[in-house]
Amino acid sequence: MSDYKQWMNKVQKSVTITLCPTTAEYLAARAEYEALTGTDNTYEHPEVFQKIIEPYYKNQVHENISLNQAQILAEPIRIANPDDNVNITSGEGEKMSFIGNTSWADQMSMFWEYETYTPEGAKLAAARKAECDALGKVASWE
Helix, strand or coil: CCHHHHHHHCEEEEEEEEECCCHHHHHHHHHHHHHHHCCCCCCCCHHHHHHHHHHHCEEEEEEEEEHHHHHHHHHHHHHHCCCCCEEEEECCCCCEEEEECCCHHHHHHHCCCCCCCCHHHHHHHHHHHHHHHHHCCCCCCC
């Protein structure tokens, strides 16, 4: 088994699945930031922007699961929120970002041959692949 697969299957002490803010939520946070600071440059007062945007992140913390198991849990969230990003982070050691998943919509638009983790995801990806095969389209990453 490859080092990558071993790492993906290793049980982590803590894994967080995060549904990132929607575009509308992000725009609302930026508008609030600009009203408070008088600038639209979120790098001028990053701590202020962080406080404003933080409530829009929806986190699920899971203990003693692998990153592959987290992918299984995250995929229905991705499918239900196709335009939004879902990230998976491991709290082992330093907090590290593991996956900045592409949105489900982008996966089905450009990367339909990416791995899926649930029967529903596999069914949707297979339908998209069949559609693209019929149109002679090739996935962007190939």
